[in-house]
Amino acid sequence: MEYNDVVKHLAPCGLDCMRCADYEHGEIKQLSSRLIQLLGNFRPVAKMKTEKQPIFNGYSQFEAILTSFSNGSCSGCRGENVQCPITTCSAKTCHKEKNVDFCFQCNEYPCEKQFTGRLRDRWRYINDRMKEIGVIEYYYEQVKLPRY
Template sequence: MNDRPTPRALLLAPCGLDCARCAVFRHGEIGELAGRLRELMGGYGRLARMRAQEVPVLADYPRFEAVLEELSRPACPGCREEGTRCPLSNCLARDCVKERGVDFCFQCADYPCAAQFAGMEKLRAAWLAKNGRMKAVGVERFLEEQEGEPRYPG
């Protein structure tokens, strides 16, 4: 491939997922915002206990604090680095693109292969849609389009 993706484009996983917007990505906005919220909430636990009778959901505040703590410590370097923590352990793209000398699945001569997300219809459909769109409009335009979309659609 003769035109290399920008550094921002390389934050996209080879399969097309946006690592930069993932909750476990080490340098992502979700981790930064969770850390900031954790700081801002400071000692709110004491007030949450006091308000729990009035607002029952606040009785679960310690669980929220634990989730916020976890979200504020993301550790994944992204799918293009060693030590990835992507929950899609059945994703073949990470190794496959290296073997084939491409940056993204859609650039492969065998795309779409039958192996990627085989037996996982919803995930495979999302993979095909993302790669199809990148192929149609280019990686940079695809990134621009993704900016306004939720990272974790229902």
Template sequence: MEKSEVIQKLSVCGLDCSRCADYENGEIRNLSSKLSELLNGYERLAKMKAENAPIFNGYPEFIKILSHFAEGTCGGCRSDNVKCPLDCQAKICRVERSIDFCFECDEFPCDKQFQGKLRERWIERNNRMKEIGVENFLIEQSKMPRY
């Protein structure tokens, strides 16, 4: 895997955008779209099943959530179409300092990025990328749960 491919998947702060539930080219979006297609027309059966399995009363809400995942509207933190809910200074630093990842900055770890547990995880991720390389970091992250 080349660094350019890694840069498309990992955000500047080290989060794996490609495995985010909102990522427009991610697996969650693709699988949700496929499941939506496979369940097309299931509403009628869900109503019938609800008589014996009340959990199916929640099927319309499930479909709303599934549809949301299937939309996948975020282009990732390096795109112009960022939907990440995190208030992240790294996106600005990337442009101002011409860096790909926070650990590449002379001021890492700066006081501008995150607070509390999120800050600790940000520092850990960046130190790990620096230690093993971004390509190996992405491989390592892909074997771990995203959430």
């Protein structure tokens, strides 16, 4: 994968938009849509299964969550329709002002305006790691791990 392709996958803060549950072109959206298609009209079957497997009483909730995943519409932080639940992120706009792709590339990294607490620790780890091994290598390393 080329650097420019990785930039399309990773947000300026370093999180992987492609594997986010809200991303409009993400794998979670694609897989959720496919599962909805495969299940078709499973609701009557779920109702029959409840006697032996009471967990199926919650099928309608599962279906609602799956539908929500399949409706992901976030463009990612580099796009115009940002739906990221992390509202305290300065990198969404700051990277444009500083003309960098990722926070670690900025002369002011690590700045004080980006995150606090555990989220800041994660942000620092991600950016320090990209700086250490390179953006492409970091992408391949993190893509093997769970997103959440």
